[in-house]
Amino acid sequence: MIPKVITGMIPEIIKAPATLAMLGGGQLGRFFVTAAHELGYKVIVLDPDPDAPAGLIADEHIVAAYDDPAALEQLANRCAAATTEFENVPAAALQKLAKKIPVHPSAEAVAIAQNRIAEKRFLGNNGFATAPFLVIEKANELTSAGDDMFPAILKIARFGYDGKGQARVKNISEAQQAFAEFNAPCVLEKMVKLDLEVSVVLARNSRGECQSFTLTENIHHHGILDISIAPARTSTTLLAKAEEMAKQVAQALHYVGVMAVEFFIVNGELLINEIAPRPHNSGHYTLDGCITHQFEQQVRALCNLPLGAPRLHSASVMVNLLGDLWFQENSDEGREPDWAKLNNIPNLKLHLYGKESARPGRKMGHFTVIDSDVAEAVTTALAARKAIGIKD
Ligand code: ATP
Ligand code: MG
16 A cells, blocks of 8 residues: 555655655765755765765765664664665655655555556556556566567566566467576566667655656666656657556655656657656766756755756757776776766866775766757767777
């Protein structure tokens, strides 16, 4: 059961310099810490990794498991409210905290978004279209997949991200092999022919007010987001429809905080790919391209402040910087890329996440090119991407 927001009750504003709890210490948490500091709040980060990027800049970093009772007790006693930056935080930890302090998003909303089976059932029950799929909890359930399901992607129901925990399969026997390797509940999803991928990042506060950012067009490479372009270059009618659908999803989840809805556009129709119960990589452009960015909205929603204006002031193109870039020229030893190549582009904003070690596929940073014209921004961003050594 998802707790309903009680209309008419105006929750109290949590005023700075209150301390906020952040479960998760990755780059999304790091941007949250910066946004919270900008508004005068303190942040305690909980993350088991001592090198977690958000922990490095937080007022305090509790290095413990997300379900560590003593750590949760400390957060409940010392923080005015709690939020999270990744969907794999145990919903039970959020539930435990929620007994003592406000927690947004709710454990119930996170529990749906962190499990592809629950997520797809929720979307189906609420009338949202998705790619054709089958729930596969036991190997014999794969036999019900007809030929029209293939080629398909087998996706583990929990703990997948950036294309991890996914296998592209051409037939039942490949699906069976992949399922045996994952050895966990999965969904088998038909590969659809994408016209385009777009996403909506929005913020919703406890009064039910909802503000969406300009939709982005997203280009993935090997299942990982590579480039996001705002505004998305597609039909405005379709974009308006996607925005409305995302707001309906947020409402159906009684969602409070920042969330993203990823869409596939297939034959001019919108299918929901997935929901992220947190700020989103495709919303990083808002840091430089919008009046209020997604992390400030996250702080505002958590603290019951009015939401800021999400308006896009400049066309923006965001490019992810993955750890692969540290391993050019086939060297085994990671080498810092030559940032001078980016620093001399005046309308390019570079963000590095302070991660100690680069690994292929690891998100190390991003840059955003802002311009009055989206086509110009794309041209500059692609040239910058090439200059720094990113291969197509
Ligand atoms: P992320 O954390 O980056 O969102 P993820 O691990 O949750 O990734 P998905 O969003 O399910 O993975 O898939 C990653 C990408 O793979 C999608 O954005 C899309 O480009 C491609 N993809 C996934 N499912 C399908 C599908 N059914 N048909 C076609 N392409 C797909
Ligand atoms: Mg995705």
